[in-house]
Amino acid sequence: MKFNIDSKLNSTRNLLQELGNSVSNLVNSSPDILDDPGIKSCLEEFLTVYQEAVQRLENPSFRIATIGTTSSGKSTIVNALIGRKIAPIEAGEMSGGVLTFKHSLQQRLVIAETEDAVWDTGEWTGLSDEDLYQRIRTVMHSYHDVRKKREYVAPQITAYVPLLPACDASLLGLPQGIGVELIDLPGLKSVQDRTNLATIQKQVNKAFSLVALDYMQVDDDHRKRLLEELKKVVDYLQGRTDSMIFILNRVDQRGADDLPLSVRIEKLREEIKEVLSLSELPDVLPFNARLLYYAQCAWGSKAFNESSQIDQKIRLELLKSMFQDCAGVIHLNTKENRDLKDWFYKLGNRVEDNDYIDDETMRTILRYSLEWSGGKELWDRFRVRVEESFAELVILPALLDVFDNYDALAQVLTILIQTRKIYNHEQVEQEREKIAKVRQDLQVNIKKIGKEFKLEIGQLIEGLKTHDPQTEIKMKQDAQKKERKGFSLIFEAVNQVEGDLTKVLIVPVRDSFKNNQGAFALRDKLQEVISTPLADDIAKTYDHVSRRLSQFSLQSEHLFKRVRADDDKGKKELEHDERHVRLLYYTIREAITARAEFFLQAKAKQFEQALESLVDEQVNRLKICLSQEDFASSINIEKAAISELKKKIAQSLPTLPEKFFEITDTIEQKSTTNKEVVGQETKYETRTKTEYQQYTESYEDGSCFKSTKTRTKTRPVTRNVREAVTRDITEEVEYVELFLPSPDLMAKQWLSGIEKGKGSLWDILLEWILKRLDYVSSIFEESVNDITNLAERALQQQLNIIEDNFEHEKQFWHDFEVKKDTITTIYDKLGEDFRQS
Known part of the structure; x- marks a missing residue:
């Protein structure tokens, strides 16, 4: 190998x-x-x-980038692979920015200057491993602390130290003189802004990737979430899936009643292949990074057959930790071998007693640790993959510019040679006339072709902005027919933005309102997809709004509240209500914009491929300017001009636009007037009052025994009286009313804003595409002019040659x-x- x-x-x-x-x-x-x-x-x-x-x-260098899912033990793996404890491995998310390890016998640390860095930057030499560890740890802590308040450009740290795979070339199978670099990249939770993502993408794109997964996340309950995160890690960081090894770390956590490890891994291989659309089943190796880390660092970065330079005190500390933290692994692997079990038991006692552990004993420990941890298998797989990937990752990048520039040079030399094969004045003049015609018609043709192509692209994007499903299908089919496969990638990426924003931002905020969820729980959820400052802002504003909404009543899809216009305290509260809701809309808008930019940056490779496919189509159309029959010539201007064009285009690679879209809020406040009872008044009024008085009258009984009797009757008496009358007092009362959207309506409005934003996004992308196409047209015209000028000069020289010393020049x-x-x-x-x- x-x-x-x-x-x-x-x-x-x-x-x-x-x-x-x-x-x-x-x-x-x-x-x-x-x-x-x-x-x-x-x-x-x-x-x-x-x-x-x-x-x-x-001085070539082979790069290995380590990426991983959440809490997969990635930095522990890095330390195990380099044979030194330098990458911070404390509990919790410690990685941030890009930590690069380069092989050097003289230890040095370089922390690049970054904008507004609150950590020390500069260069330090003569540092011990502990010094390196603490300085890097301090930078990581500082970065994680300050990014809670606002976005920072993540630190770029390079540690120059002796690296195990460079000191022991047999591990990777690299020949003498090949450098080795390991790049420890942060988890996605530490990369939630576009700038830092772009920085990391550049690193991963140039490296072989080692992807760490956590065994505790591959059970049936968690595996789907793990694979979703894995797909994001690979897609967002744009890792090379053809140059990846997956390691399943922490297999020592496997329970006795768990499925066989081989079954877990085989199932995981099949699912990774499906999720990442791989052509073959990937390598997935069971791994125990902690065991290998302790043993390898206790040996150091020297080759296995050399003498270790690790201090005895450091060795004993690492071995004590190994026996404590990896006791289960040691027991599992020695239980069938009584002699080996006794050897490790006695060794453990020696370590506890601080006995000297010699290099030969340490080699034995390391040999077993490599076997039991999966380290030996990993280095074996590395050697195979290094051979497969070396040419593409190391050789090709160095040659690409050579290929482009030699091709351009060869074509201009060919033009000279072709002019020297013209043997008479008449043919020279014919060629000069053809070149003059090319120059004459060039500008018109370029503008015409450019205008037609740009119009076609513009119509395509305008159709996509209509959001009509039938139109979108037709546009997509047309793009595929014309082999604009790359353009389909833009179409898919823009549509995926809406789904991503809905899932990771809008739904969590809406559901938090509806379920009365706490602000801290919402913040923790949002921190997985947006920066800590943005997540904090939304959570704080959400907390204020959710407490205030309880004072509102629901009317249709709105929340309603009103206070009297003369109630200064009530109006002040209403102002606060409105301000906090508007602030919520503002923070959501900021988060949506930031997340959209991050998401689209993750798709940057697709956008670049799409743009280049359009450029290739445009170049093919522009060739028409040079391949018409009228311009047929023995001097191949077309090849030379296209070679020159490709060389110049390669020197100016496209980048995504800076800003994408904005979202507007809709909150309504209005004044109303109601007629209401404001008090009562009492007045005395004279009115005629009829009363009934009683009186008696005598009569005789009509029986046979006559007697005189009395009876009571009433009779009306009318007179004038004064009486108190109470009436309500009514006035026009002015109110201030505030209508706020309900949580469901908020979500609808945010989604509507995203829909509008997609239209703006298409406008921005159209401008980006057309600007690139204009640039290509301009460079094409410039290239053709350069080549035609060269051809004309060569033809003029050929005239002189024909007249002066033709036969001698023919041989030359x-x-x-x-x-x-x-x-x-x-x-x-x-x-x-x-x-x-």
């Missing part, structure tokens, strides 16, 4: 050196060629990138073409050598 990597690297170095020497020989044999400014410029640019490539391949240019073809053969072989690797 070592031979294969060494062979590939040496072959590439030799071919690159041969390419450079051949170009230099060609130039030295034909110095007059440099007199032409176009060729001189191409040559200088090639020689610059060539020298850079030689330097990079003289024949020899020149042979030399140039020889160089191109070397160039082609260099590309083939890489492709085969």
Whole structure:
């Protein structure tokens, strides 16, 4: 394996050196060629990138990036792999920013200057491992403390120390002189803003990835959540799924009644393949990072067959921790071997008694630890993957600019050679006329093609902004027919924004209102998807609003409350109610914007692929300007112009726009007037009153025994009286009313804002796309002008050659073409050598 990597690297170095020497020989044999400014410029640019490539391949470095899901023990794994306790491994989320380890015999720490850093930045030398650990730990603590208040650019830390895989080259199978870098990347919870995500994406994209998973999250209850997080980690960080090893850490936590480990891992492999859309089942290795960390750090970063340089005191401290924390693992692996069990028992006693532990004993401990922890299997898998990925990760990046710049140089040299094959004045003049026609028609054609293409893209995006499902389907189908596969990626990413924002922001806030959830619980949930300051702002505002909403009554989808206009205290409370709700809308809007930008940054690779697919389509259309029959020429202007264009475009890669969209709030306050009883008044009024008085009258009884009797009767008597009358007093009373959206309506309004924001997002992306297409058109025109100018100068020189010394020049240019073809053969072989690797 070592031979294969060494062979590939040496072959590439030799071919690159041969390419450079051949170009230099060609130039030295034909110095007059440099007199032409176009060729001189191409040559200088090639020689610059060539020298850079030689330097990079003289001191190449293989990078391993460690990423992981929440609390997967990633930093412990890093320490185990480098053989030193340097990455902070305290309980809780400690990683933040990018912590890079580079091999160096002289220990040094560099903390890059970042904007408004509240931690020490600079460079320190002569530090012990403990000094390094404490300084890095302090930076991490400072970063996590300050980011609770506002966003900070995460720290960029580089520790130059002896690294185990560099000191023991057999572990990775790397040949002599190949550097090793390990990059400890933060968990997603520490990366919730676009700037830091972009920084980390650049690191992961250039490295082999080791992905840590937590065994305690692979049971049936938790596995779905783990895989969702894994997909986010890989998608957001844009890790190379073709260059990944997954390790299932903390397998020592497996219970006796759990499923067999092989069953768990096989199921996990199949699900990872499905979730990440892998072509093959991935490597998933059972691992115990803590055991390997203690044993490896007790040995140090020296090769296994060399002498350890670890201080006895440090060794004993690490071994005591190993026997304490990993007792179960040791017991499990020694219970079937009585002699081995006794050996470890006696060794444990020696460690407790602070006895000297010699290197030979330490080698035995380390050998068993590598076996039991999964470390041996991991290094074996590493060697296979390093060989598979080395060329693509180390060699190709150094050669890409060489390929682009040599292709451009070769094409301009070809134009010279083609002009020297024109043997008479008449043909020279014909070629000059064709070139003049190209220049004459070029500007019109470029503008026409550019305008038509931009109009087509604009109509496509306008159709997508309608939110009509049928239109969206048709637009998507049209894009696929025209092989704009990349554009479908933009379409999907924009649509996914809404789902992400709804799931991670809007629903949690709405449900918190409806379920009377506490502010701290909401904050903890939001901190998983947005920055701590934003999560705090929303939680605080939510707390104020939720307490105030209990004083409102529900009317349809609104919450209603009113106070009298003359009630100063009540109006003040109403102002506070409105202010807090508006503040909630403001903080939600800020969070939505930040989360959307973060989410779209996670899709940056898709956007770039989409944009480049559109650029490729535009370039193919622009070629028409140079391939029409009217312009048919023995001088291949088209190839030279396209090569020059690709070289220039590669030097100006696209980046996503800075700002995406805003969301408006809708809260209504109004004044009303009601007629109400405000008091009573009493008045005396004279009124006629009829009363009934009683009187008696006599009569005779009508019986046979007559007698006189009396009876009582009433009779009305009318007179005037004064009487008190009480009446209600009514007035027009002014009220101030406040209508606030209910939690459900809030969610609807926020969603509506996102819908509108998607329209704005399409506008911004359209501007971004059109700006790039304009740039390509401009560079294309510039490239064609450069090449046609070169061709015209060459034709003028050819006229002079025909008149002066034609036969001699014919032989010179024949020899020149042979030399140039020889160089191109070397160039082609260099590309083939890489492709085969």
